[in-house]
Every structure is written in structure tokens, then in C-alpha cells.
Amino acid sequence: MYQYTENDQTLIDERVAQFKRQTENYFKGELSEDEYRALRLRNGVYIQTHAPLLRVAGPYGLISSKQVRKLAHIARTYDKNYCHFTTRQNIQFNWPKLELVPEILAELATVQMHAIQTSGNCMRNTTSDHLAGVAVDEIADPRPYCEIIRQWTTLHPEFDYLPRKFKIAVSGALNDRAATQFHDIGLHLVKNDAGEVGFKVFVGGGLGRTPIIGQVIKPYLEQKHLLSYLEAILRIYNLFGRRDNKYKARIKILVKETGLEEFTKLVDAEWAHLRDANELSAERVDELKAHFASPAYDLAADTDTSFAEHKVNDKAFATWLAHNTAAHKVSGYTAVFISLKAPDMPPGDVTDVQLDAVADIADAYSFGEIRATHRQNLILADVKQADLYTVWQKLAALELATPNIGTATDMICCPGLDFCSLANAGSIGVAKEINEALDDLDYIHDIGELKINMSGCMNGCAHQSVGHIGILGVDKKGAEWYQITLGGSSENNAAIGERLGPAVAKDEITKAITTILDVYVKNRLEEETFLEAVNRLGINPFKEQVYANN
16 A cells, blocks of 8 residues: 655645644634635535534555454444445545534544545545455556556646546556546556556446446556646636536536537647656556565465365355455455445444454455445455455455345445435435345345445435446425436446336335346346346347336
């Protein structure tokens, strides 16, 4: 992991002190609500339905065991004994007292964490592949470039007040696990004919009320030009992005209305003035790569035999292995998913007790590192085969080993009406109801890979537009209803889901989902996934059954 320099630490310490003064002035009446709002947003503080919400940055998803223990401490001391992991690899606290937020930020600063630019119209947390550095399909490790971008974006004075929020994601693998095509800028590490690493650049992607798939603005960008080209894009957006209508202020609307060809000309003209001024040297890249060097792997890890024995003798363990682990580039090691989707917990929530225990497990079995995924789970990236059985037992005792990664109950879910002041409908309760209806693991595993994403409003924090099944809460004269979409994907085959039909009432949504799954089971071909079946069949067979009695 990247370790802060003295300059990094000074920056966040000074920011903590600054926000403490601003908060004190607000409570003394020396700052108005509007004046303070802009300041608190820049420090990750929202005002929600019941209490403030503090969003903590998780740069490209990496968290140390020391940082996890600090999150547990904050959950116990300042919140209601839990925190929440988001789809952008951040961490949220739902119940802090506003006057105590500066104290929380001071605590975070002691472990090199902060909440700078996790909200507001600025460049947000850079996200990446949760398997970066260990994935078997990796072209190059994206994390050094993520850190370079993090440093460049943090408190960048020119882009502090953009037309709207701005998000960058980086993928270094053949398979996109970072939803890069639905970011304002998506970067894919690629190699040219000479074997040199560069970037395929996507622009203008996004979700929310107007989901749009990003377009390729540059098929190959040399590594040295990374920052200058990003700056050129940001300058054009800052100049021409709409500020008269927040619903049309994202870069995706600018690219769509301008057209990719004309937008590219504008960027290239701006880049001509920048490309030689901020080159990224090979030495700088190597310096950052050193922070992400591989840990001291046991080169004899693949000689263990106990793993195979446990796999044969313990069916529950074998089931967990099949669903909650991923292949590792080093023989004898495995990446382990920690499921935050237990049936009795809201998706993405984790308690202080669980956090402390996960930190201990990471120290003992995965070099002290934990990662956040885009589907609100965690990962131990470097677990030896010989330790898998023990790790599984420890996670199971913590209710963190539900064998459901990638299945229907591995649902992405926003807070909805339970917490969010923007929501039109509940999400957490509906997710629980759907999970209870699908509580047969044999059935869930038979269905196979299925991504259900549910949001309580059009902002789409849970990415409902790209769910294999998307559920969107809407308000109808004070009642909660839910629109359903099918066929979305945020991976290489990026797609926006197609609306199934009219919204269904809250008491009918679970039945609608189970009906959709029944149609799939009855009509699928051998080894055909749900998404493949939807793409082959279209939505009509599903639509006919869901609305059969209407």
C-alpha cells in the first residue's frame, strides 16, 4: 500500500484543523447554512433524514488492518457500532453527530485516512479493480496509476468547483471489474505493438437518471501523457459543462450534446498546450510501483495437501470455495471474498466487532491488507491455500462467509428511505424480503451468476441501470413502487438494462423477481447464465409472466 509522506500527512492534518474551525464557526452562527454546506461537502459530510452521514475515502479500495481497526473504533465511539461499504470503495458512517465530525476526521488522520472530496462538485475518490495486483488476467497493475491520479486530484485548485461531481476509474485487466465504462473517465491499461503500457481512454460514461456508456476518446495514450490528457479533458468539461441545470451538468451530457468527434477536437486543442508541461516520468512511475511491490509470498505454498483434503471432506467448505474465492497469480495463493451480504444484515454493513476480527485475520493470513469491492463486499487478496480452511471457519463464526458472491443474494442496495433524504422508496427492507424468498442456497447456486442492483431513487447509487436485474424505487402519490430493468452489465459487455414494463407495487416486487427467475430456469439452455438468457430471449417472456394477471 502507499504510505503517506510527511507532506501528505501535513495536508490532511491541516485540513482537519481547518474544518474544525469552520464547524466551530458554524455552531457559533458565524457561518450561514449555505456557507457551511459547501465546506462540509468538501469534507464528506451530508445531512440525511435522521442524522449526518460521513463518507470516508477508500482510495482504489485498499485498507490496512490498522485502518480497519480505526474504523471499528469510530463505529463504536461515534456511531451505532457499524459502518457501510459503498459501490465506490468508500466507507460511510450514518449516525455521527455533526459537532463531533472534526474529532472523527482527526482520528482518521492518525491512520492516513480522510474524507476530502468524497462529496461535492469535485474530483472524487479514484476507484479500481479489487483484484489489482493479484488477478490472473492482469495486463499491468493499475494501483500505481491510481495513486498518481489520487495525488493529482486531491485539492486541485483549478477543478475544485466543477459543474458536477467527477469520477475516474482504472482497470489493468482483460476483464473490467471496475465499471470503467460508466465513469466520467475510464482508463484501461493496454499494451501497444511494442509491448509498452499505455491507456485506452473512455469518456462520458455515467449512471443516475441518464445512464450512458462511455465512448473511446483515445485508443492508446502514452503513459507519460496521462496527467496532461486528463487535465485537458477536465478543462474542457470545466469550461463547457452546464451549470444552469444540475441534471444536465455531468460530462456525459456534454459529450452527448457536443458529439464525440467535436468533443475530441476540443480536448486535443487544449492538450496541445499541456502535453509537454506535465509529463509523467518513468522514474516517477517506478517510484509509485515500489509502494505496491508483491509481498513476501511463500514459494512452497502450493505443496500443501490439507486444502484438498478439507475440500473433499467438508461440503460446506467446498461450497464456500466455489463461490467466495478467486484465482491468484501466485501458485498456492487465493483471493478470498468476505461476504457482507448475510441474510440478517443490510447489504454492505459491517459491525465494529466484525471489523476488528477481520483486521486480525488479515494480519494473520493476508499480509495485513483488506480491500473493498464494487459490490459492497471485502477481500483478503493473498491467502495461502493451507490457510483457507481456517480463514473460512473464522469468517463463518463472524457471519461473514455466506457463500453467495456473484449470486442473486449478493445484492447491491442503497440505504433508501431508511436513511437517505433523496430516496423515493425503501431498499433495505425490500432486499431483505427478496433474500428471504431466495433463502434456499441450492436454488441460488443453481441459478448461478446473477447481479441484482436496487436503488431507492433516480440517483442510482446502487447502479440499478447496469444490474442483470435492476430495481428502482419510485414514488406514486406517496406510495412506494418499483421499476424493473433486465439485461444491464457494467463489465466488458457494458449494457444499460431495458425496462420490463410498468412499475410494480411494493407488496408485489418480491413475487415479480421470483417470477423472473422462474422464467429463466424454465427457458435457459445448458450452462447459460441469466444475462446470456436475457440477451437471447429478449424481455418479452419475462414481461408476459410478471404482468400475466394485470
